[in-house]
Amino acid sequence: MKKITMSDIARIAGVSKATVSMVLNKKDENISEETKNRILNIAKEMNYIPNSVARSLSTKKSSTIGIIVPDITNPYFSEVSRAVEDSANIFGYNVILCNSDNETEKEEKYVELLISKLVDGVIFAVGGHNTRGIELLQENSIPFVLLDRHVEGFENLYGVYCENQLGVVQGVEYLYENGKRNIVFVKGPGDIEIAKQRLSGYKLxxxxxxxxxxxxxxxxxxxxxxxxxxxxxxxxxxxxxxxxFYSNDAMAVGGMKVLLRNGYKVPDDISIMGFDNIQISEFVEPELTTIGQPIYEMGRESCRLLIDIINNVDVEKKEIYFKPQLIKRGTA
Structure with missing residues (x-):
């Protein structure tokens, strides 16, 4: 079946291809409402889908951004990705979601893929020490914003973060105030900067x-x-x-299951603290006491920051930090 083109629409509408192009690309200020509506109705009836790649090559803009996350099964990254998508839609951008499974090689492949797809920018939640992925973005002049995770050796980059150390300090202080002294801390993988920051708060x-x-x-x-x-x-x-004290809520939920199955009462025998305040933390029983990150706000802000960079808007702060908040529930 023959692919519908702008030339086909122009022939049926009785106008030039240039007029069709202006209407479909919303550059139609000088075109009458009658002509615009006729072109749009014909395009809809013929199920016309524009060639976004061709348009990207001519305009140097694809109205598409990418987001690379290390683990989409982690509810934190599901929630933050939703926030990015919601915000991108408001700004008129599409989103390509890439899940790297915390693998450096997959991160690099996805960076290369996004560059080849002519994305306008990338939001990058790095799985570990993936300096190559960042280097590829820089070498190809692709605007990007780091989300949630710093990368050692790459300071002064655009990024949106939570004050991780402060959050853990708040949590340990709360446990101590409630008479807890033998407090076990479960840190995250040693090569991830936020794991180091949270451990630092505990140790301090x-x-x-x-x-x-x-x-x-x-x-x-x-x-x-x-x-x-x-x-x-x-x-x-x-x-x-x-x-x-678990370094994130997902670990805390898994850990609680083991404790309950082994006859421990939470919080009577052992208090439990998490970090993130993902949605499931309100639905486990007892409800999880945790250090809340403003997850949705962080995702939304990373998208706004990236689009400002894409549009060459002056940005006051390259790094934006959100404060965590102790959420007191039933496990501590």
Whole structure:
């Protein structure tokens, strides 16, 4: 079946191809309403879909941005991606979503793919130390904004972040005020900057009260399964535990399942603290006490910042930080 073109629409409408192009590209100020409506109705009836690649080549704009996240199954990144998509639609942009599975090689492939698709910019939540992905964006002059995660060696880049260390300090202080002293901390993967920041907050506060014990620090990945695995290890290795502070809510949910199945009462026997305030934290029982990030606002702000950069708008701050908030619920 023959693909419908602007020439076909122009022939049926009895106008020039240039007139059709102006109407479909919304550059139709000097064209009558009658002609505009006739062209738009014909295009709709014929199921005309414009060639966005050809238009991108001529205008140097695709009205498309990419977002690369490390793990779309993590509700944090699902929520932040939704915020980016909602905001992009308001600004008239489409979104290509890429999931890297925390793999550097996949991140690089997705960066190359987005560049080849002529995206106008990229929001990049880096899985680890992927300097090559950032270098590719810089070498190809693609505007980008880092979201959630810094990358060592690449300072002074555009980015939207949460004050991770401050959030953990708030959480440990709350646990301490409630009489908890044997507080286990589950950090995230060691090569991720936010994991280091959150561990720093824990260590800083525990040392302040003279109760830091490096044997109470465990590592896992930011998944529910990771939370389950590390919690099984914790309860087998440590006799007395007052609280477990997980570096994200997904780990905390997985860990709670292990504790409850092993006869622990939460929070009577062990208090639980998470980080993120993903939606599921309100639906587990007991509801999860956590350090809340303004997830939707961070995604929305990263999109606004990127589009400002694309449009050469003067930006006051290259790095935007959001403050976390202690959310008191039933597990601590």
């Amino acid at each position: 506060t525990m040392e302040k009260y003279g109760i830091y014990n490096e044997n109470f620090v465990y590592e896992s990945d930011f998944t529910m399964q990771g939370g389950k695995n590390v919690t099984e290890k914790i309860i087998n290795e440590i006799e007395k535990i007052d609280a477990i």
